[in-house]
Amino acid sequence: MKKIISLVMVMALIAVSGLFVVSASPANTPKQNRMQAITQKQTEIQKKMDQLQERKQQFETKIEEWQGCENGLANKKVEMMSNKGSNLDLLFENKQLRLQLSKALKTIKDSDTVLSDETAASLLSYKDEIKALTDEIKATKGEIQDLLKQNKELIVNKDYVEMDLVYDQIAEIQLTRNDQLQSINDILVKMVELVA
Secondary structure, rough: HHHHHHHHHHHHHHHHHHHHHHHHHHOOOOHHHHHHHHHHHHHHHHHHHHHHHHHHHHHHHHHHHHHHHHHHHHHHHHHHHHHHHHHHHHHHHHHHHHHHHHHHHHHHHHHOOOHHHHHHHHHHHHHHHHHHHHHHHOOOOOOOHHHHHHHHHHHHHHHHHHHHHHHHHHHHHHHHHHHHHHHHHHHHHHHHHHHH
């Protein structure tokens, strides 16, 4: 009987201690578990929505940046083509002046007229100036083509800042050539006036 009483006492102690453990731990009912899971899912969804919103904002910023660069680059292309047209016009004028000079010199030669030493010296001086300017123009030959090839690579890499710099370099070369061609034409006009 003592054994039975001690067994009952031990069981009673175990039962009481189990109740304390159960009552001490928070009661996680299935409803509370579902609520925690839903709250956790809502938090995850909100984080993903925030990330998507941030990506969307970055994408819109990139689009605006590209459109701004594209408009600026389009203006640079138009300027480049305008400069090219100006250079071609100056070259045409240059050829016309050379033809006039050539005809004037041929007329002088055919009429057996002799140029004065002062006129001949001036013509040689002008000729040297034209040669120096022509050499400067020839020194830049191929630079624009190289820059345009480089620009194609930049277009593929979408490096808009570098593309803008390349167009600036091209414009600088074209404007320098423009000034040099204009100087040559001015000298040719002086030569034609000198022999006319």
